[in-house]
Amino acid sequence: MSFIDRLAPLRAQPGARLTTGLDDATLERLAAGHPDLVAAIDAAAAEFERVRADLGALLPLDERAQIDAMQDGFVNFYADDAVTPYVALAARGAWVVTLKGAVLYDAGGYGMLGFGHTPAAVMEAMSAPQVMANVMTPSLSQQRFIAALRQEIGHRRGGCPYSRFMCLNSGSEAVGLAARIADVNAKLQTDPGARHAGATIKRVVVKGSFHGRTDRPGLYSDSSRKTYMQHLASYRGEDSVIAIAPYDEDALKRVFAEAEQNHWFVEAVFLEPVMGEGDPGRSVPPSFYALARELTRQHGSLLLLDSIQAGLRAHGVLSIVDYPGFEGLDAPDMETYSKALNAAQFPLSVLAVTDHAAQLYRKGIYGNTMTSNPRALDVACATLSLLTPQVRENIRVRGEEAVRKLEQLRSELGGLITKVQGTGLLFSCELAPQFKCYGAGSTEEWLRNHGINVIHGGENSLRFTPHFGMDSDELDLLVGLVGRALKEGPRREQSQAA
Structure with missing residues (x-):
């Protein structure tokens, strides 16, 4: 019996399917070299037998009705027509199996899935019994975690430049704490008698930047600002954020010159090492970074590098x-990490700070119930232990191969792809205007229906954030299906007519 036959009970259920997934011939071809694929199917078959009696009347429903039933009662933060068109049942590694028996390769996952859905070492660390307490209770995990970070950060430059670390839950929360420290510095710099006494507070980002959706990180996020301006009273008249063209050194110099002329104090400059939302895969040039470092230091403001999207994924290293x-x-004065560090298994984000930034923190301006709990710290240590020289090299080499093969596809398709870019395993291809990137009747939806989970980014781009162990066969699968989607899938005029 073929391993695919184990999906027969799932596929035999009545009800129309939205997602057919990868075809069986592709699964047969990939199985020998991808044991996680077979393991995912085995896990799905076992899980189906475990839950089928409980699901009862849900099983015969059309896939659309099953999706609606699963999410009934939730308010989805995101666009309703961007929800994945299937109910996920099981996963191993990068492979996902749906309740209807379709198999997908996951190249999305919001950038979290550096080591796939089920990294054994991380799950083992996460499931170990713990004294669950926060930073107020000293634990062995805390010492291990700090040692692991100091070993990783700065390993290519002779030592870690950060003296202190603060642990939180979401990436946005880590950016929020960084903004709180910048707020302390802004008060010190603008209080009566200070260098910038009475100055108007300004903030600097690049256009298309994304730093989270909570309060102050949302303010620094240019990519989502239009929506906030439309719906939030607190943004009425808000003009503190200056967004410059990405990596325009002259524009950055002008901002700081205008700050001196207009009696502004630039609270902070926030940058992403590699953009994850606004222009996925675009990296900050060293010369622009060096200028930002120089200007912020001269001005008395702070520089944050937000590595939440790019950490580990961009060059196989955690820190810029x-x-x-x-x-x-x-x-920089501060740097944030989250997604890759927690392996998508347990909420953890980290704010790394230099001595200067650490001394700005004031007791009482922040707190977090789960901060530095041993379970989260052990998850991070387990994740970092998986970062072997071979994994680091694969991130770099496979990322270069991805850009090369997508560029080749771009040349073959004659204008259907308008731009390809990437840094490591964070890469993207921008689609021509005739394609709708996401939502109903989109290229993203077509890819999901046919076996590639992908998440859009930028104005009209497909953003790929595959697992760190991606091989050439998996990359060929991804590029081949992108080509099919653009040749066979929907276009704007079709989706509008529908």
């Missing part, structure tokens, strides 16, 4: 201080 071309540059 170890990126090629950055090893000899001064570190």
Whole structure:
């Protein structure tokens, strides 16, 4: 019996399917070299037998009705027509099996899935018994975690430039704490008698930036600002954020010159090492970073590097201080990490700070119930332990191969793809205007229906954030289906007519 036959009970259920997934011939071809694929199917078959009696009347429903039933009672933060068109039942590694028996390759996952859906070492660490307490209770995990971070950060430049670390839950929360520290500094700089006494507070980002959706991180996020301006009273008249063209050094110089002329104080400059939302895969040039570091230091403001999307994924290293071309540059005042560090298994984000930024923190301005709990810290240590030289190299090599193969596809398709870019395993391809990137009748939806989970980014781009162990066969699968989607899938005139 073929391993695919184990999906027969799932596929035999009545009800129309939205997602057919990868075809069986592709699954047969990939199975020998991808044991996680077979394991995912085995897990789905076992899970189906375990839950089928409980699901009862849900099983015969059309897939659309099953999706609606699963999410009944939730308010979805995101666009309703961007929800994945299936009910996920089981996963192993990068492979997902649906309740209707379809199999998908996951190249999305919001950038979280560096080591796939089920990294054994991380899950083992997460499930170990713990004294569950926060930073107010000293634990062995705390010492292990700090040692692991100091070993990783700065390993290509002779040492870790950060003296202290603060642990939170979501990435946005880590950025929020960084903004709180910048707020402390802004008060010190603008109080009566200070260098910038009475100055108007300004903030600097690049256009298309994304730093989270909570309060102050949302303010620094240019990519989502239009929606906030439309719906939030607190944004009425809000003009504190200056968004410049990405990596325009002259524009950055002008901002700081205008700050001196207009009696502004630039609270902070927030940058992403590699953009994850506004222009996925675009990296900050070392020269622009060096200028931002120089200008913020001269002005008395702070520089934050938000590595939540890019950490580990961009160059196989956690911190921008170890990126090629950055090893000899001064570190930022603060840097944030989250997605790759927690392996998508347990909420954890980290704010790393230099001595200068650490001394700005004031007791009582922040707190977090789960901060530095041993379970989260052990998850991070387990994740970092998986980052072997071979994994680091694969991130770099496979990322270069991805850009090369998507560029080749771009040339073959004659204008259907308008731009390809990437840094490591964070890469994207921008689609021509005739394609709708996401939502009903979109290229993203077509890819999901046919076996590739992908999440859009930018104005009209497909953003790919595959697992760190991606091989050439998996990349060929992804690129091949992108080509099919653009040749066979929907276009705007079709989706509008529908």
